[in-house]
Amino acid sequence: MIRNVHVDIDHAPYSILIGEGLLQSVEPLIALLAQKRVAIVTNETIAPLYLAGLVAQLEAAGVECQSIILPDGEKYKTWDSLNLIFDALLTARAERKTTLVALGGGVIGDMTGFAAAVYQRGVPFIQIPTTLLAQVDSSVGGKTAINHPLGKNMLGAFYQPKLVLADLSTLSTLPQREFSAGMAEVIKYGLIDDLEFLVWLEENMDALMARDVDLIAYAVERCCQNKARIVAADEKETGQRALLNLGHTFGHAIEAGLGYGVWLHGEAVAAGMVLAAHASRALGHLQAADVDRVINLLQRAGLPVVSPALGGERYKALMAQDKKVDAGRIKFILLRQLGEAYIGELPEIAIDTALLAGCESSK
Ligand SMILES: NC(=O)c1ccc[n+]([C@@H]2O[C@H](COP(=O)([O-])OP(=O)(O)OC[C@H]3O[C@@H](n4cnc5c(N)ncnc54)[C@H](O)[C@@H]3O)[C@@H](O)[C@H]2O)c1
Numbered sequence: 001m002i003r004n005v006h007v008d009i010d011h012a013p014y015s016i017l018i019g020e021g022l023l024q025s026v027e028p029l030i031a032l033l034a035q036k037r038v039a040i041v042t043n044e045t046i047a048p049l050y051l052a053g054l055v056a057q058l059e060a061a062g063v064e065c066q067s068i069i070l071p072d073g074e075k076y077k078t079w080d081s082l083n084l085i086f087d088a089l090l091t092a093r094a095e096r097k098t099t100l101v102a103l104g105g106g107v108i109g110d111m112t113g114f115a116a117a118v119y120q121r122g123v124p125f126i127q128i129p130t131t132l133l134a135q136v137d138s139s140v141g142g143k144t145a146i147n148h149p150l151g152k153n154m155l156g157a158f159y160q161p162k163l164v165l166a167d168l169s170t171l172s173t174l175p176q177r178e179f180s181a182g183m184a185e186v187i188k189y190g191l192i193d194d195l196e197f198l199v200w201l202e203e204n205m206d207a208l209m210a211r212d213v214d215l216i217a218y219a220v221e222r223c224c225q226n227k228a229r230i231v232a233a234d235e236k237e238t239g240q241r242a243l244l245n246l247g248h249t250f251g252h253a254i255e256a257g258l259g260y261g262v263w264l265h266g267e268a269v270a271a272g273m274v275l276a277a278h279a280s281r282a283l284g285h286l287q288a289a290d291v292d293r294v295i296n297l298l299q300r301a302g303l304p305v306v307s308p309a310l311g312g313e314r315y316k317a318l319m320a321q322d323k324k325v326d327a328g329r330i331k332f333i334l335l336r337q338l339g340e341a342y343i344g345e346l347p348e349i350a351i352d353t354a355l356l357a358g359c360e361s362s363k
Pocket residue numbers: 043045046049072073074077104105106107108110130131132133134137138139140141142143144153170171172173174175178181182185265266
């Protein structure tokens with residue numbers, strides 16, 4: 001069964017196709033090519049698993065394929081890696097109608113999308129997400145970026161793909177730690193504005209973590225529906241799209257503070273959502289039992305719920321770089337109740353209370 005979620009952005013609508021074995025029949029991808037030529041961007045881990053099969057199918061359909069294989073890891077989400085893509089495209093004389101195909105997780109997707117936005121001022125691109133995180137979140141919505149040592153995803157562009165092809169079968173090779181990381185973003189959707197889904201996740205988390213394929217398919221579809229709705233209403237994050245940043249103000253500080261790749265993005269978001277829950281409790285919105293519910297669900301997904309002891313001043317300095325900062329004031333995504341997030345500010349005392357409650361002791 002192929003599930004199809006439509007992303008209804010006026011100037012750039014597209015489909016998210018979700019199903020098992022989609023990489024075995026890539027006709028929908030071929031149908032969208034502006035010329036019979038693609039450059040597939042992937043990494044050293046994914047290439048041996050899925051690249052040859054994809055290339056064989058495309059070549060059988062007469063599509064000329066260039067493969068660009070990058071080093072693997074969040075620490076390579078950099079200008080240097082982006083330049084490797086540009087060098088390869090220019091050397092091969094890739095043209096304006098050549099489609100870039102991102103085959104991989106969020107790191108590959110974010111960098112390929114950015115390269116596509118910039119190469120010859122914009123070429124088509126297609127997402128083939130191969131991690132749970134990429135299938136439920138990063139391949140959808142057109143946020144593309146690289147990191148800077150001073151801040152996460154600081155350089156990038158909004159640039160939508162022409163198609164997202166989420167083959168659930170690729171998750172069979174995904175390590176459990178990475179699967180857990182993706183589950184953090186899944187839980188995020190429930191917390192933001194989908195209480196019914198949050199309850200469903202509480203009921204089904206053990207089966208999801210045991211990789212029940214039907215449940216995973218439903219979760220991926222539900223997350224994509226939620227993200228598509230939010231992104232279609234606010235493509236460039238002038239307002240409500242920022243809700244998708246729940247846990248990220250703290251989480252990005254953890255990623256940059258520890259060094260990119262030490263904690264996975266999803267792990268940092270999980271611990272960051274716990275800090276956001278503690279902060280929401282400090283404001284009087286959540287009860288202790290609500291915070292425990294968040295912690296319990298994340299733990300059942302194999303995720304960290306205690307943040308590293310970077311120190312309050314370091315957290316605040318890193319969060320002061322957040323993209324949601326407005327006139328020097330940090331905007332946080334907070335919870336009015338479970339399933340209802342809002343954009344707000346935090347008094348210093350609430351930040352301190354949250355960090356005290358949610359960080360490892362520095363002793
Ligand atoms: N653009 C967005 O809206 C958005 C949303 C969420 C996260 N992100 C970004 O996404 C990145 C995290 O993405 P991620 O969690 O996918 O990490 P990732 O891209 O680093 O992939 C995780 C690991 O799994 C490996 N891998 C990928 N697919 C595999 C498969 N099928 N089998 C075996 N191994 C596989 C990768 O090589 C890597 O080692 C972060 O940089 C984050 O900032 C972007």
